[in-house]
Amino acid sequence: MRHIRTKISDVARLAGVSTATVSRVLSNPAMVSADTRAAVQSAVAATGYRPNMAARNLRHRRTGGIVALVPDLANPFFSKILSGIASVLGPAGYNLLIADTRTSGAERLLDYAEPSRADGLIVLDGSLPAEALRGRVPLVEACEWVPDLAAPRVRIDNASAAGLAVAHLADLGHRRIGHVSGPAGNVLTQARLAGTAAALAARGLPFPQTAIHDGDFSLEAGQRAAALWLAQPADHRPTALTFASDAMACGFIGAVQRHGIRVPQDVSVVGFDDIELIAHITPALTTIRQPHAALGRVAAQRLLAVLAGQPGAEDTILPVELVIRSSTAAPAPGR
Amino acid sequence: MRHIRTKISDVARLAGVSTATVSRVLSNPAMVSADTRAAVQSAVAATGYRPNMAARNLRHRRTGGIVALVPDLANPFFSKILSGIASVLGPAGYNLLIADTRTSGAERLLDYAEPSRADGLIVLDGSLPAEALRGRVPLVEACEWVPDLAAPRVRIDNASAAGLAVAHLADLGHRRIGHVSGPAGNVLTQARLAGTAAALAARGLPFPQTAIHDGDFSLEAGQRAAALWLAQPADHRPTALTFASDAMACGFIGAVQRHGIRVPQDVSVVGFDDIELIAHITPALTTIRQPHAALGRVAAQRLLAVLAGQPGAEDTILPVELVIRSSTAAPAPGR
């Protein structure tokens, strides 16, 4: 049981060389003669030496860490993306630091955007202040984005994704289609709402204010939307709804089912995200599949490219997919 | 737009003092006279100086980071716990580093258990090799644990939690109760299986091998268990099942429903974990609620206590709760 950290000078002394040589063996072995190299390597093995990262980082003026700024770590949607990020960053030799932007104050955010804290930033929260991030550490945005922040973005085409959902419902014959949106001010909310409106307009279908429910991505918002929907007269309310998140769709379905409403016979539901569980509920949810892991992976790769000196400011748009399951059907006759 | 990092000597020069004084103003202001302090503070403000963490860490022989070793970052169960960890670590001035033990190889694990990488470790994966973690960085275990590793553990009483589920079903009148377990070798699997067996034995109920399905916590395992259950003759198969995870329970319910089986009328189901969504599916899942966020918070607090020099090696057991929803009912008469 070794208690004192062995440092490079210990190894050097044991091997009978200078610290410079030890360092070279570790980082650029070809530079050192075979004999010395072997001596150093066995000294390293004997002492169990591992370089001190803080010292190395200080000298290299880098940290080896990349921070992901997440709005809500507890949300499974984000954890999938983080998983994708981690799968790229780990093998590339970077540490993944995670900061929950809701938990930590604005002051801390500035700390994270510090070159001495992290070499780069992956921003998953579009509601952060642009000025706190501008002109600091290299960053990319994933999924969400901060308006007015010029940074590479890895995302989906939210408007046309929302349009896919509408098209599917319209093709089934629905004419009164509603939408439950995300939180006000969120960039995704706006894009998906706009895409919904555009797709409806393109088919000459109405989209009155009463067909839009303000949500916030949460299960509870889905339940609230259900209460409002149930309160509308059955021959006026939408026969189908698109949701800005699967969680809301799930909350809606659970709530209306408890009132004897059948999905999809009485109302069709399309979610958004394709989180894992919702393929297994009854009815299995029709939804827009986001490539969660790929979003994270690509964002991480883009950031690595930026760090390697390849600027490339354009956005990366990943494809989505309409996954048709059992929560959508043609509207009941006469509705 | 400032491009060169300002360092402490720049501030010192501007304020007309030595770097030592600047450092003291920043870390121990009371040590410096009011005049000098004001001069330094305005120089700091003027330059926008922020200390270099690598240099500070090197000098302090600490990293300011804590690593969480997670088996599967994409699993919502773990992300809730991480969220709890983050909520404690952030305010305490620590960075949270996350490593996915499945993604990163065993070599990397050793790196993370390095004092120069992290000041402490929170282990959420009980399948890691004890020898890789022993005698290194201070650590605590949460939820799962590594056998033979003497470290503070923050967890629930898995055996009695599993017993709660059995008791509930037995009280409803079920006599053939099955269990779908976690992956072989997992400490939780063993504890929950043992608790299930003990509770059944205490009530004189049978627990044959055929009533145990080997799972792995995943949705798919639940589906597989459903196929096996469906294949058993209706008057011999269990009238109720307890699951080692909600995900498996969810996969089971979805699969049997597709075969016309009604839950809970035809079979009762009890999950484990109480992940968010399963309260909103139909039927709402009866389950054992784990205090996810609290597990993370307490684990983080215990680690901070260890780092502060309070050893305290005993386990912390957090309470669980049986949440009765709609997936359990008395067995059909005559079964």
Place this chain on the structure above:
DNA sequence: AATGTCAATGTAATCGATTTCAGCCGCCAG
């Protein structure tokens, strides 16, 4: 007046690795 105390500040060592620069040695060409 000599001495001690204390507060405020500066000087320089330190944390541990990397890297520049210079020196040494051996060998080859002139």
Place this chain on the structure above:
DNA sequence: CTGGCGGCTGAAATCGATTACATTGACATT
């Protein structure tokens, strides 16, 4: 025999902050 070159190595500077120790001057004590 000498100048030059290339391969290998070590001494020392460096990264940027913290802190042990030394210094200064003001003031109190005897």
